[in-house]
Amino acid sequence: MFRAIDKGVRRKGVVTIPLPIVPQAPEDARELERAGLELEERVRKAFGRSLAIREVDAGSCNACEVEVNALSNPIYDMERFGLHVVASPRHADVLLVTGPVTRNMEHALLQAYRSTPAPKLIVAMGDCACNGGVFRDSYATRKGVAEVLKVDLCIPGCPPRPIDILRAFSTLMDSLR
Amino acid sequence: MTENRLREIVDSMPSELPSAVRSSRVRGEEIWIEVERERFRDVAAHIHNSWGANLITLHAVDNRTSTGDFKVVAVLALKGELETLTIMFPVEPNEPRFPSLTPEIPCADWYEREIHDMFGIVPVDHPELRPLVLYDDWPEGEYPLRKDFDPHRRPGRIPSAYRFRRVEGEGVFEIPVGPIHAGVIEPGHFRFSVAGEPIIALEVRLGYVHKGIEKLSESTPYDKGVYLSERISGDNSFAHSLAYCQAVEAIAGVEVPERGLYLRSAFAEMERIYNHFGDLGGIALDTAFGVGAAHAAILRERMMAMNERATGSRFLRSVNRLGGVSLDLDQEQVEAVLSQLVILKLEFKEFVELITGTPSLLDRTESTGRLSLEAAKDLNVVGPGARASGVDRDVRRDHPYAAYRNLSFRVPVRSEGDVDARMRVKIDEVYESMSIVDQALGNLPKGEVTTPKFEIPPGRIGMSLVESPRGELVHWIISGDGRPFRHKIRDASFHNWRAMEVAVLGNIVPDFPLINKSFNLSYSGSDL
Numbered sequence: 272m273f274r275a276i277d278k279g280v281r282r283k284g285v286v287t288i289p290l291p292i293v294p295q296a297p298e299d300a301r302e303l304e305r306a307g308l309e310l311e312e313r314v315r316k317a318f319g320r321s322l323a324i325r326e327v328d329a330g331s332c333n334a335c336e337v338e339v340n341a342l343s344n345p346i347y348d349m350e351r352f353g354l355h356v357v358a359s360p361r362h363a364d365v366l367l368v369t370g371p372v373t374r375n376m377e378h379a380l381l382q383a384y385r386s387t388p389a390p391k392l393i394v395a396m397g398d399c400a401c402n403g404g405v406f407r408d409s410y411a412t413r414k415g416v417a418e419v420l421k422v423d424l425c426i427p428g429c430p431p432r433p434i435d436i437l438r439a440f441s442t443l444m445d446s447l448r
Numbered sequence: 449m450t451e452n453r454l455r456e457i458v459d460s461m462p463s464e465l466p467s468a469v470r471s472s473r474v475r476g477e478e479i480w481i482e483v484e485r486e487r488f489r490d491v492a493a494h495i496h497n498s499w500g501a502n503l504i505t506l507h508a509v510d511n512r513t514s515t516g517d518f519k520v521v522a523v524l525a526l527k528g529e530l531e532t533l534t535i536m537f538p539v540e541p542n543e544p545r546f547p548s549l550t551p552e553i554p555c556a557d558w559y560e561r562e563i564h565d566m567f568g569i570v571p572v573d574h575p576e577l578r579p580l581v582l583y584d585d586w587p588e589g590e591y592p593l594r595k596d597f598d599p600h601r602r603p604g605r606i607p608s609a610y611r612f613r614r615v616e617g618e619g620v621f622e623i624p625v626g627p628i629h630a631g632v633i634e635p636g637h638f639r640f641s642v643a644g645e646p647i648i649a650l651e652v653r654l655g656y657v658h659k660g661i662e663k664l665s666e667s668t669p670y671d672k673g674v675y676l677s678e679r680i681s682g683d684n685s686f687a688h689s690l691a692y693c694q695a696v697e698a699i700a701g702v703e704v705p706e707r708g709l710y711l712r713s714a715f716a717e718m719e720r721i722y723n724h725f726g727d728l729g730g731i732a733l734d735t736a737f738g739v740g741a742a743h744a745a746i747l748r749e750r751m752m753a754m755n756e757r758a759t760g761s762r763f764l765r766s767v768n769r770l771g772g773v774s775l776d777l778d779q780e781q782v783e784a785v786l787s788q789l790v791i792l793k794l795e796f797k798e799f800v801e802l803i804t805g806t807p808s809l810l811d812r813t814e815s816t817g818r819l820s821l822e823a824a825k826d827l828n829v830v831g832p833g834a835r836a837s838g839v840d841r842d843v844r845r846d847h848p849y850a851a852y853r854n855l856s857f858r859v860p861v862r863s864e865g866d867v868d869a870r871m872r873v874k875i876d877e878v879y880e881s882m883s884i885v886d887q888a889l890g891n892l893p894k895g896e897v898t899t900p901k902f903e904i905p906p907g908r909i910g911m912s913l914v915e916s917p918r919g920e921l922v923h924w925i926i927s928g929d930g931r932p933f934r935h936k937i938r939d940a941s942f943h944n945w946r947a948m949e950v951a952v953l954g955n956i957v958p959d960f961p962l963i964n965k966s967f968n969l970s971y972s973g974s975d976l
Binding site for chain 1: 581583592597598599600601602603627628630631632633634635655656657658659660661663664667675676679680681682683685726742745746748749752753762763765970971972
């Protein structure tokens, strides 16, 4: 370990490098900040702590996953607003479900639901999860999450943009009052 | 030219084989031969081996309503040649079987299991004919891609359990992982057999996100089919919709205006760039190099934001349309994209220096997850994963489409076949892609970006190969009445998942996520 750092320091002078330029347009950053702070306030009011999210892909095309992952990147960095993605449904307040619920994922989704402690909030993210989307008439899928679980909030979009996901969580927090 | 190739192929066959060929024809750069069912394996294996050909797709068509039989179709790409060779044979409904290709061409394995699931046609001598995407709880006698299967009916479940491959012996134990993983990724099950730390066997079980896309496509009008094809694999939306459009355009015999072709190439490379940023960041993340991962995440986000500014979609969706693209870029937009790319290139260079100058990262990537050239060839691995193992193949160069014929680029190839080689191939590809976008947008021809609406005649076949960020993907369509009669989709991942099973052998379990990330395969694209 020491050798690695030593080599890095000798080669480059520093082990890390500063970010060369501003990562995001200022107006986008302000908009994000506003949405994030609103959300943070609501999460604190409802939970008195941060909100733990478990994402379950129940047949998504992976675009929704790309956007959920984007929320953790240094630009959105949703953890600063008190939202974080947890590794197990057992640690989760919210199941964030994507995809129309395929026949082959239905069982795993229900298992994840059973493993989630109260309040077991269910958020259906993306058009597929909301109503089956383009796959709703297939032999291999359901017509959205609501066919198998009681859904607390739908976030439409194909896929919804990261900032829209943050705003939707504010709506979810409002509905808990 | 192509006629000569056909003659060469037939002449090269051992004396007993030419009589198996019932008919042949040539269309553009496609050669078609129809063979006797019982000698399909011999003919296909001979051409595959002696011509160094790649299996591009193997699938069936339910033709009972017109010719009274099923057709099985195998498409091979001849090594180093423009031509593709399609081998076809009929299968009688009362005798639904054919000689399995898997013993000769290992890559045929999943294709044949899929044909068995979807059509109920049995590949005789297949080494392990288990279900692929229709699980064991699927009732027998229900075959979704047969024409008499109602696409909207959801058959009930029957009680049954899946048999995994078992490794037995003292000290051997199994680690089941998935389908739901700790990270935000797609679902799939990995069954490791280990003795101590090293992995001695891995079975990848997929199918969790099977959505019946091929069947859906048969009831989806062409214009909506573009929308559907964008949802085969989200982060490869543009590559899939491009392949779909090109296949339909081939059926209609329509030429896309030059400007549309250049824009398609530019957008396809923009998709590759943001995907490769993500993959490289994933490698940094899985080697616990958080700084590198954060840099890559910023690069990727900026690329996607740029996609949105240029096209309205972070995933370049709704950009492709039949006959061209749905939007044009004016001079101001072109300059915005190009100047943004210059900045991104400088930042990317810094990122590359950072990760390739970090010994703790290289210590994890070098010699990890090695895929030999031999295995890569046997399994017909495609894309960066193949090129990192020494396979010099890239659809953009070998079967050019869009504007690639007029663009100059290098195809990076390495020989080590480990995580490090895959990482470095992707790094080099990002630079090439940036150069391609620069060339394409810098030399945009004047004119329209799309052709006027056109007729799509029924009963014709169109095929399109596209080099997606993950590698070669295929759309193969028989046209029907205003929609595809049969639509075969093959994502790069469908071939490359098998490579994962081989590349992890002898590695320790904690290196699995890293190896997985270095391939970064699509589950949705593979399961369809």
